[in-house]
Amino acid sequence: MSKTLFDKVWDSHVVKHIENGPDVLFIDRHLVHEVTSPVAFLGLKNRGIKVLYPERTFATADHNTPTRNQHLPVKDPLSANQLKALEENANAHNIPYWGLGHKKNGIVHVIGPENGITVPGATIVCGDSHTSTHGAFGAIAFGIGTSEVEMVLSTQCIMQPKPKRMRINVNGELNKAVTPKDVALFIISQLTTSGATGYFVEYAGDVFTNMSMEGRMTVCNLSIEMGARGGMIAPDETTFDYIKGREYTPKGSDWDTAMEYWETLYSDEDAVFDKELTFEANEIEPMITFGTNPGMGMAISNNIPLAESIDGAVATFKKSLEYMDYNEGEAMVGKPIDFVFLGSCTNGRIEDFRAFASIVKGRKKADNVTAWLVPGSHKVEEAIKEEGILDILEEAGFELREPGCSACLAMNDDKIPAGKYAVSTSNRNFEGRQGPGARTLLASPLVAAAAAVTGKVTDPRELMQEEALV
Amino acid sequence: MAYDKFNILKSTAVPMPIENVDTDQIIPARFLKATERKGFGDNLFRDWRYNSDGTPKENFVLNNPIYSGKILVGGKNFGSGSSREHAAWAVYDYGFRCVVSSFFADIFRGNCLNIGVLPVQVSPAFLDKIFTAIEADPNTELEVNLPEQKITILATGESESFEINEYKKQNMLNGFDDIDYLLNIKNNIEEFAGNTPL
Numbered sequence: 001m002s003k004t005l006f007d008k009v010w011d012s013h014v015v016k017h018i019e020n021g022p023d024v025l026f027i028d029r030h031l032v033h034e035v036t037s038p039v040a041f042l043g044l045k046n047r048g049i050k051v052l053y054p055e056r057t058f059a060t061a062d063h064n065t066p067t068r069n070q071h072l073p074v075k076d077p078l079s080a081n082q083l084k085a086l087e088e089n090a091n092a093h094n095i096p097y098w099g100l101g102h103k104k105n106g107i108v109h110v111i112g113p114e115n116g117i118t119v120p121g122a123t124i125v126c127g128d129s130h131t132s133t134h135g136a137f138g139a140i141a142f143g144i145g146t147s148e149v150e151m152v153l154s155t156q157c158i159m160q161p162k163p164k165r166m167r168i169n170v171n172g173e174l175n176k177a178v179t180p181k182d183v184a185l186f187i188i189s190q191l192t193t194s195g196a197t198g199y200f201v202e203y204a205g206d207v208f209t210n211m212s213m214e215g216r217m218t219v220c221n222l223s224i225e226m227g228a229r230g231g232m233i234a235p236d237e238t239t240f241d242y243i244k245g246r247e248y249t250p251k252g253s254d255w256d257t258a259m260e261y262w263e264t265l266y267s268d269e270d271a272v273f274d275k276e277l278t279f280e281a282n283e284i285e286p287m288i289t290f291g292t293n294p295g296m297g298m299a300i301s302n303n304i305p306l307a308e309s310i311d312g313a314v315a316t317f318k319k320s321l322e323y324m325d326y327n328e329g330e331a332m333v334g335k336p337i338d339f340v341f342l343g344s345c346t347n348g349r350i351e352d353f354r355a356f357a358s359i360v361k362g363r364k365k366a367d368n369v370t371a372w373l374v375p376g377s378h379k380v381e382e383a384i385k386e387e388g389i390l391d392i393l394e395e396a397g398f399e400l401r402e403p404g405c406s407a408c409l410a411m412n413d414d415k416i417p418a419g420k421y422a423v424s425t426s427n428r429n430f431e432g433r434q435g436p437g438a439r440t441l442l443a444s445p446l447v448a449a450a451a452a453v454t455g456k457v458t459d460p461r462e463l464m465q466e467e468a469l470v
Numbered sequence: 471m472a473y474d475k476f477n478i479l480k481s482t483a484v485p486m487p488i489e490n491v492d493t494d495q496i497i498p499a500r501f502l503k504a505t506e507r508k509g510f511g512d513n514l515f516r517d518w519r520y521n522s523d524g525t526p527k528e529n530f531v532l533n534n535p536i537y538s539g540k541i542l543v544g545g546k547n548f549g550s551g552s553s554r555e556h557a558a559w560a561v562y563d564y565g566f567r568c569v570v571s572s573f574f575a576d577i578f579r580g581n582c583l584n585i586g587v588l589p590v591q592v593s594p595a596f597l598d599k600i601f602t603a604i605e606a607d608p609n610t611e612l613e614v615n616l617p618e619q620k621i622t623i624l625a626t627g628e629s630e631s632f633e634i635n636e637y638k639k640q641n642m643l644n645g646f647d648d649i650d651y652l653l654n655i656k657n658n659i660e661e662f663a664g665n666t667p668l
């Protein structure tokens with residue numbers, strides 16, 4: 001029977017199917033961080049059991065870590081305690097732990113692919129909803145709650161009903177200054193934040209085939225923002241080139257065996273999807289959000305929609321604009337901003353820093369802007385230095401921080417103050433997500449850079465030289 | 471972690487007719503620093519419930535003494551966003567045992583079922599009826615009958631059935647969790663793992 005990519009990977013991991021119930025799904029690789037794991041480890045302790053497969057488990061510290069002076073002890077006692085708990089738990093269970101200062105440390109969804117933990121056809125989970133990032137490699141990857149973290153630690157399985165399948169095709173060639181982030185924000189704006197709930201999405205079409213691995217990660221990362229369990233892209237040469245030779249990917253004859261399996265990972269031609277959507281690449285422009293969920297996005301040159309044109313809850317829409325202190329019908333371009341955040345597992349990789357640098361090069365940071373540039377990992381940080389990007393950034397008046405989730409969720413000190421506007425390359429513009437009262441405009445690294453040097457929302461196309469096209 | 475069994479719940483309800491309530495609202499990230507599952511109810515809806523100086527915001531429903539109960543009724547797409555189970559813990563710890571909405575985000579729904587909060591999905595029309603009934607009389611009781619998979623507005627007698635898969639239903643009725651189940655089939659899992667290269 002013909003199968004979708006998703007079916008192939010899911011079905012080959014079902015340990016047991018429960019009649020009128022969930023599937024018991026085997027998990028190949030489990031990523032653990034400090035915030036959603038302590039209660040799970042406590043559960044194991046209470047049951048008197050050990051982690052079943054520590055060699056399939058990897059731990060890092062990222063959510064609740066400072067992005068300055070990481071060599072010093074963490075000041076906030078609660079954060080320090082959480083980090084200590086993870087380190088102790090990792091040691092007690094023989095799990096590799098890449099804590100603060102470790103050269104492999106970074107945001108969990110950045111370091112997984114970087115180190116070859118993420119491979120095609122695998123099942124990957126983590127107690128963080130943006131685990132969907134790893135789907136870029138043709139893996140089934142999704143976020144889980146702490147009870148499930150405990151399940152995976154103790155039995156390497158979770159129990160979930162099989163989601164429905166959706167395919168989203170984007171065909172054609174992308175316009176100038178349109179990045180993978182814009183593609184994703186566009187799709188979410190079309191589907192709304194609940195449009196893919198209950199589905200696992202496969203992205204297909206020229207746009208994704210021609211996209212780099214980093215771009216694919218950005219797109220899959222944002223799958224959760226339209227409610228999907230996850231998103232995935234069939235592995236191809238781009239994928240294999242990216243993973244080959246990384247620390248945890250198979251070597252020698254194991255690689256050949258793995259390739260035989262990986263090359264079967266695509267949706268069969270007559271495979272059936274529960275839902276299929278198709279968009280044209282040339283419909284997409286650089287995007288920005290104006291409200292308090294990632295579905296409230298639009299082309300940067302458009303005006304905020306009128307409440308009467310909203311299909312759905314008008315009261316919720318108005319509450320959202322009130323929080324942002326924006327009015328319906330206004331233009332976004334020209335609106336003053338206070339902060340710029342470049343980073344997160346959505347846009348904290350080297351290509352994102354290159355894009356940002358392409359615009360700020362030869363310009364100066366606007367005086368009214370505070371900018372937080374946070375690499376996704378130490379490896380990204382190293383590349384920024386090696387490629388000379390750091391010099392460009394410093395020349396333009398920017399400072400580079402140390403890796404971590406930072407202002408993406410604002411658990412550490414990197415909080416946008418109440419009432420301030422931040423153009424952020426992260427993934428959520430919920431009320432207070434970046435700090436109590438903070439107002440977030442989600443956008444691509446190019447739009448963030450344009451805002452950083454002009455001090456207001458600016459169409460990046462205005463600042464782009466022909467040779468700097470992305 | 472074991473939780474109280476769920477059978478038939480009869481209670482007044484707290485209405486929150488807002489759509490897309492995300493888990494960052496249910497519990498903001500800065501309250502996720504604990505290493506134990508304790509006290510999360512105090513910070514449920516923290517930034518909607520309290521001013522920055524810690525005084526309660528009077529117009530927020532949890533601060534309005536006329537509404538109370540073990541059932542929280544929310545707008546469409548309840549629980550979207552972050553996978554943090556802390557959101558479900560906060561709901562449970564505050565005293566809710568059931569959340570009613572016309573649509574739930576996936577991970578939140580799963581988290582609730584794993585910790586003993588019953589997510590009840592009703593039609594948009596029935597959700598409106600519940601909101602109307604509570605607005606007319608805050609003392610209106612709802613009955614959530616898990617064995618029969620039925621929710622009833624007691625004042626009017628109107629009811630609707632809801633879905634839950636049989637396995638999860640049995641877990642909720644008996645207070646079991648998935649780990650008990652998985653540990654019982656550990657042999658199958660180990661055999662499977664043996665055939666699955668890293």
Ligand code: SF4
Nearest residue numbers: 130344345405408409
């Ligand atoms: S950067 Fe943000 S979304 Fe990504 S793992 Fe960290 S907190 Fe989660």
